[in-house]
Amino acid sequence: MAIVLGPNQYGKAENRLVTVTRDGAVHAIKDLTVSTSLRGDLADTHLTGDNSKVLATDTQKNTVYAFAKQAPVGEIEDFALRLGRHFVSTQEAITGARVLVDEHSWQRIEGHDHSFVQGGNEKRTTAVTVDGERAWVVSGVQDVVVLKSTGSEFHGFPRDEYTTLQETDDRILATSVTARWRYQGSDIDWAASFTEIRRLLLATFAAKHSLSLQQTLYAMGEAVLRARPEVAEVRLSMPNKHHFAVDLSPFGLENDNEVFYAADRPYGLIEGSVLRDDAEDAGSAWYSLPTF
Ligand SMILES: O=c1[nH]c(=O)c2[nH]c(=O)[nH]c2[nH]1
Numbered sequence: 001m002a003i004v005l006g007p008n009q010y011g012k013a014e015n016r017l018v019t020v021t022r023d024g025a026v027h028a029i030k031d032l033t034v035s036t037s038l039r040g041d042l043a044d045t046h047l048t049g050d051n052s053k054v055l056a057t058d059t060q061k062n063t064v065y066a067f068a069k070q071a072p073v074g075e076i077e078d079f080a081l082r083l084g085r086h087f088v089s090t091q092e093a094i095t096g097a098r099v100l101v102d103e104h105s106w107q108r109i110e111g112h113d114h115s116f117v118q119g120g121n122e123k124r125t126t127a128v129t130v131d132g133e134r135a136w137v138v139s140g141v142q143d144v145v146v147l148k149s150t151g152s153e154f155h156g157f158p159r160d161e162y163t164t165l166q167e168t169d170d171r172i173l174a175t176s177v178t179a180r181w182r183y184q185g186s187d188i189d190w191a192a193s194f195t196e197i198r199r200l201l202l203a204t205f206a207a208k209h210s211l212s213l214q215q216t217l218y219a220m221g222e223a224v225l226r227a228r229p230e231v232a233e234v235r236l237s238m239p240n241k242h243h244f245a246v247d248l249s250p251f252g253l254e255n256d257n258e259v260f261y262a263a264d265r266p267y268g269l270i271e272g273s274v275l276r277d278d279a280e281d282a283g284s285a286w287y288s289l290p291t292f
Pocket of ligand 1: 214
């Protein structure tokens with residue numbers, strides 16, 4: 001038996017980067033969390049401690065900030081591609097890079113040139129994988145909390161000796177959508193694509209009469225794939241944020257689907273992928289991404 005080194009990568013995780021673009025008195029900000037990971041001929045440092053091929057994680061961090069100064073950050077996909085290609089093309093031992101960027105949302109305070117309000121927890125995300133000459137882009141949106149107060153049913157499920165859930169033809173449906181979509185190619189109008197995909201996801205959640213959150217999940221992915229040829233696959237992770245109608249009968253009151261207990265845990269967790277059956281292969285696009 002021999003013991004060998006398996007897959008490995010290393011980098012600087014969660015660099016917090018904020019840029020201010022000064023267009024006269026009117027400023028724009030970008031608030032990003034950037035993680036870099038490099039792969040390649042890295043056995044020496046693991047086996048002997050020889051670091052001659054190890055571009056320090058501190059250097060990777062510095063590169064993120066220097067790149068933000070040297071050219072406009074632009075769309076997160078472009079920024080991640082620039083960084084990933086830089087590491088692979090300038091370090092002989094480095095054959096692959098993974099760059100994750102989360103963009104935190106800020107909105108201008110109405111009428112103000114340089115004051116902003118944070119737009120909640122929602123994040124726009126990208127995960128760029130560079131492997132030699134090839135690159136994969138998986139972008140997404142995280143923690144988009146949505147709720148519909150009707151248009152959702154759940155019934156027809158099996159009843160065994162442990163089943164207590166009542167069937168319902170009218171319930172609240174609420175979830176926090178995390179979606180990631182894999183692009184085919186990298187010559188894409190990232191901003192327009194993101195805006196439209198986010199709109200399609202929300203419009204479908206709202207419009208689809210739901211018989212299960214699973215059905216809603218599939219419909220959301222399908223809507224994106226039907227409308228956006230640049231997307232090969234959509235992965236969705238959607239916690240079912242249960243809202244239970246409160247039993248008001250002890251107080252002599254009827255609850256006509258108006259008063260709910262919003263449970264925070266446990267929650268159903270519905271996850272799935274919707275994809276084209278002729279999509280180009282995913283390579284290492286999803287490798288070590290925090291999706292199922
Ligand atoms: O949309 C739903 N899907 C389920 O699988 C499920 N299970 C459950 O208890 N409630 C729900 N709702």
